[in-house]
Amino acid sequence: GAVVSQHPSRVICKSGTSVKIECRSLDFQATTMFWYRQFPKQSLMLMATSNEGSKATYEQGVEKDKFLINHASLTLSTLTVTSAHPEDSSFYICSAEYPVEKTNYGYTFGSGTRLTVV
Amino acid sequence: TQLLEQSPQFLSIQEGENLTVYCNSSSVFSSLQWYRQEPGEGPVLLVTVVTGGEVKKLKRLTFQFGDARKDSSLHITAAQPGDTGLYLCAGENTPLVFGKGTRLSVIA
Numbered sequence: 001g002a003v004v005s006q007h008p009s010r011v012i013c014k015s016g017t018s019v020k021i022e023c024r025s026l027d028f029q030a031t032t033m034f035w036y037r038q039f040p041k042q043s044l045m046l047m048a049t050s051n052e053g054s055k056a057t058y059e060q061g062v063e064k065d066k067f068l069i070n071h072a073s074l075t076l077s078t079l080t081v082t083s084a085h086p087e088d089s090s091f092y093i094c095s096a097e098y099p100v101e102k103t104n105y106g107y108t109f110g111s112g113t114r115l116t117v118v
Numbered sequence: 119t120q121l122l123e124q125s126p127q128f129l130s131i132q133e134g135e136n137l138t139v140y141c142n143s144s145s146v147f148s149s150l151q152w153y154r155q156e157p158g159e160g161p162v163l164l165v166t167v168v169t170g171g172e173v174k175k176l177k178r179l180t181f182q183f184g185d186a187r188k189d190s191s192l193h194i195t196a197a198q199p200g201d202t203g204l205y206l207c208a209g210e211n212t213p214l215v216f217g218k219g220t221r222l223s224v225i226a
Contacts, residue, residue: 006160034213043206043219044161093160095214107151107214109160 001027002098006110013084013117020080021113023094029074030096035067038091038112050077084117091115121145122209124217132225134196139220141207142189149210150190152181154203155219161206164192197224 003026013019023033031052036044048069049057056069066088068080077096081088093112100106123142131137141150149168153161165174167183167190174181178201180193194201202224208214 009158041221043204044216046213046216049213091158095160106163106166107208108163109153111160112158114158 002096002106002108003027004030004094004096004108004110006094006113008113009111010114011116013115015085015117016083018080018082019084019115020078021092021094021115023077023079023096023110025075025096025098028096028098030077030098031074032097033071033077034095034097034107035069035077035079036093036095038093040091044093047079052077081115084115086117089115089117122207122215122217124205124207124220126220127218128221128223130223130225131197133198135224137194137197137222139192139194139205139207139222140189141191141217143209144188145209146187147209148187150183150187151208151210151214152190152192153206153208155206156203161204166210194222197222199224199226 005024007022033050035047037047038044046059047062050069050071052071052074058064071077091112094110095107097105125140151166152164155161165181170185170187172183178195182191205220207217
């Protein structure tokens with residue numbers, strides 16, 4: 001249980017175009033989802049927290065107009081990289097919070113999206 | 119900001135050797151999670167430790183949560199090439215606070 005599907009797994013786009021990445025919870029309702037960015041050989045860096053039905057909360061230094069997050073339903077959050085540039089090339093990973101006994105909630109991760117902007 | 123320090127950052131060992139990875143913080147966490155990530159994939163949860171002093175075993179992997187719930191360790195016995203990957207600790211919080219990770223390479 002608690003599976004998150006992220007799509008696409010890889011995308012190549014031209015500089016200046018926009019790219020949308022989807023994150024779906026398949027077998028549970030995800031009120032809260034998270035978007036991370038990971039540079040090569042580094043850990044996950046939180047970009048924003050996505051709450052269903054409300055505006056996302058962005059981490060310091062993350063441009064909210066560039067990385068648009070929409071969480072319009074309990075099973076889908078999307079991250080749109082607008083006017084992408086080569087420096088936006090990275091591995092983007094979504095995560096969703098789900099209820100778990102004892103710890104109250106757990107986290108499950110998507111398989112990531114490798115974005116390459118050329 | 120709660121920070122998690124992981125050490126070592128890189129580790130290259132021979133098959134059959136033992137190793138320990140450490141995760142330390144100045145903050146107290148209600149629980150702590152360990153993840154393993156392979157290239158091009160998302161992190162996969164290995165274990166969650168909740169109680170101070172708790173020890174959990176997952177085959178050849180032993181996880182320990184410090185008594186004060188500020189630190190944790192992961193010990194791998196008789197490492198195998200299949201253990202190669204990025205090991206991440208994450209402090210229970212909303213959102214998760216990740217350590218920088220330990221990149222393990224096990225050479226056959």
